[in-house]
Amino acid sequence: MSHVNETIVAIATAPGQGAIGIIRFSGRDAIDVVDKFFFGKNLTKVPANTVHYGKIKNEDGQMLDECMATVxxxxxxxxxxxxxxxxxxxxxxxxxxxxxxxxxxxARMAKPGEFTMRAFLNGQLDLSQAEAVADLIAAENASTHDLALKQLRGGFSDVIKALRQELIDFSALIELELDFGEEDVEFADRDKLKTLVLKIQRVMQELIQSFQYGNVIKNGVSTVIAGRPNAGKSTLLNALLNEDRAIVSDIAGTTRDTIEESLNIKGIRFRLIDTAGIRSAQDVIEKMGVEKTKEKINQSTLTVYVFDVTESKPQDLWNDIDEFLQVNEELKLRGRKLFVANKMDLNPYTDLEAYYKEGLIHKDNLLSASAINKMNVEALKDLLYTSIIDNPEMLDQTIIVNNRHFEALHNANNALTKVLEGLDSGLSPDLVAMDIRQSLYSLGEITGEISSDDLLDSIFSRFCIGK
Ligand SMILES: Nc1nc2c(ncn2[C@@H]2O[C@H](COP(=O)(O)OP(=O)(O)OP(=O)(O)O)[C@@H](O)[C@H]2O)c(=O)[nH]1
Ligand SMILES: [Mg+2]
Known part of the structure; x- marks a missing residue:
């Protein structure tokens, strides 16, 4: 049959953007044809069923892509x-x-189903198997259609998705080894797989830790910015957000109501709440405003109390704290208080230590800053972050963890540990594959992209047909 002598080529993966795209070649001269433009190992000399890294360069020697060639x-x-x-x-x-x-x-473009047809013609498949392949193609289309992924709020979901995809690719390679049964082939590089598993576990552990702090990723840490009028609260909020969110002016009482914005610091979401300035109230309306801010402070996990070093002497600050922060034994244990000595640019020689107060204000929670110049804004971010991470007592007041996610994280972590153990003890590929599948399942639960078709899609699009 003449067509068998021709080398056919087709893109085997689904159309559109993907992490990996596979081009498939078949025919008597397929290896020679590819080798001419593949720069890496000489593919005509490598053993069967091996995978090789190389570059594809065109006739002008221009690199088109880096690829893995499976021969x-x-x-x-x-x-x-x-x-x-x-x-x-x-x-x-x-x-x-x-x-x-x-x-x-x-090479020439393969006709639809031509790879399968050759398999059939060459006695690899019987007709019912060929039909099963056709069914699978149809199923693939239906399932990709349904691939609407739910997203986690926060920045971790993309990371998990990317890592999970890498794991799927490995899994597909291991499943392929299974297809070759008794032959001793290893498509999946065990060392790389181990590195990947460890990488995923590191992310898992970070996530588990952050989830332990009350699902803060989803709900955020409520952080009230309070202080006297004109202290620079809104300026500080803007500096933290790096945008002009709140109106700033030299008129005391610029911020009338509370403004809430979220800020992500190293994966933890802070809900920053800018409030109206508080001072010893002169009239009823003002008193109401003060009460409202106090309430916000009581409900919040963190309070950033801002004061103007040119206006507030140490005694003023201490008085304000007594009046507005209601420091008593109970409250001290609840929300954590941070103090920002603002407008340091106007008074650079301010003696910060003069503001220290036993058990209340000390070097660990007092920070000098110039909000207008963004001085020490990064340091404040670090302080906000460590206030949450280093304080287990914060646990009590933050919202309960999302149990489903927490469980999925643990399950994924355990399954990954099993994969590692399996790899170390030289467990057979089918058992390793099982543990990987379990990890994939748990990871998928976190990102919401759980679908048993994933694996199938990946294996199928790679290994079954080039359309
Ligand atoms: N020199 C200097 N001026 C600042 C600094 N931070 C804020 N200001 C100025 O102080 C004034 C008040 O700033 P705001 O951010 O509006 O103060 P606020 O605390 O939000 O005030 P209210 O909303 O009225 O309670 C504005 O004129 C700011 O430009 C700073 O670090 N240095
Ligand atoms: Mg303001």
Whole structure:
């Protein structure tokens, strides 16, 4: 049959952007055809069923992409012919450029189902198996259609997704080893797999830790910014957010109501609440405003009390604290108080230690700053962060963890530990694959992209057909 002599080529992965795109080649000369433009090992000399890194360069020597080439030799391939699968980066543009390069140089585009047809013609599949492949293709389309992913709030979900995808790719390689049964092949690099698992576990542990602090990722740490009128509270809020969110003016009483904005510091979300200035109330309306701010302070996990060093002497600050922060034994244990000595640019020689007060204000919770110049704003962020991370007593008052996520994190972590143990003790690939699947499942629960089709899609799009 003449067509069997031709090398066919097709993009085997689903159309569109993806992490990896696979180009598949089959035919008597497939390995020679690819090798001419593959710069790495000489593919015509490598053993069957091995994977090799290399660069694809076009006729002008211009690099198109870095790829992994999986080399299969007849009859041990899907089509029973010599075959190559090039795993490239998943850009549709790059993939089509590479296919065009090979079509100009010895291959031709495969017709729909042609890989499967060759497998059938070469006796690899019987007809019912060929039909099953067709069914799988249909199923794949339906499931990709349903792939609407729920998202976690906060920045971790993308990280988990990317790591999970890497794990899926490994899993697919291990599943492929299983397909080769008794033959001793290793497509999945065990060392790389280990490194990946450890990397995922590190992220898991960070997450577990942050979830222990009351699901702060989702709900945020309520942080009230309080102080006298004109102290620079709104200026500080803007500096923390790095944008002009609150109106700032030299008129005392600029901020009338509370303003709330969220700020992410190293993965923990802080709900910053800018309040109206408080001072010894002169009239009823003002008294009401003061009460409102006090209430906010009582409900918050953290309070950042801002004072103007040019206006407030130490005794003024201490009086304010007595009056507004209601420091008593009970409250001291509840919300944590941080103090910001603001407008240091106007009074750079301010003696900060003069403001210290036993058990209340000390070097660990008093920070000098110039909000207007953003001086020490980063240090304040660090202080906010450590206030949460280093204070287990904060646990009591933060909102309960999201149990489902917490459980999923633990399950994923445990499954990953099993994967590591399995790898170390040389466990058979099918058992390692099982533990990986369990980890994938738990990871998927966290990001909401749980779908048993994932694995299937990945294996299928890589190994079954090039459309
Ligand atoms: N020199 C100097 N001026 C500042 C600093 N921070 C704020 N200001 C000025 O102080 C004035 C009051 O600032 P705001 O941020 O509006 O103060 P506030 O505490 O929000 O005031 P209210 O909302 O009225 O309670 C404005 O003119 C700011 O430009 C600072 O670090 N240095
Ligand atoms: Mg203000």
């Amino acid at each position: 299969f030799r007849a009859p041990r391939s899907y089509t029973k012919e010599d075959s190559i699968e090039l795993s490239c980066h998943g850009s549709p543009y790059i993939l089509s450029e590479i296919v065009k390069l090979f079509v100009r140089n010895g």
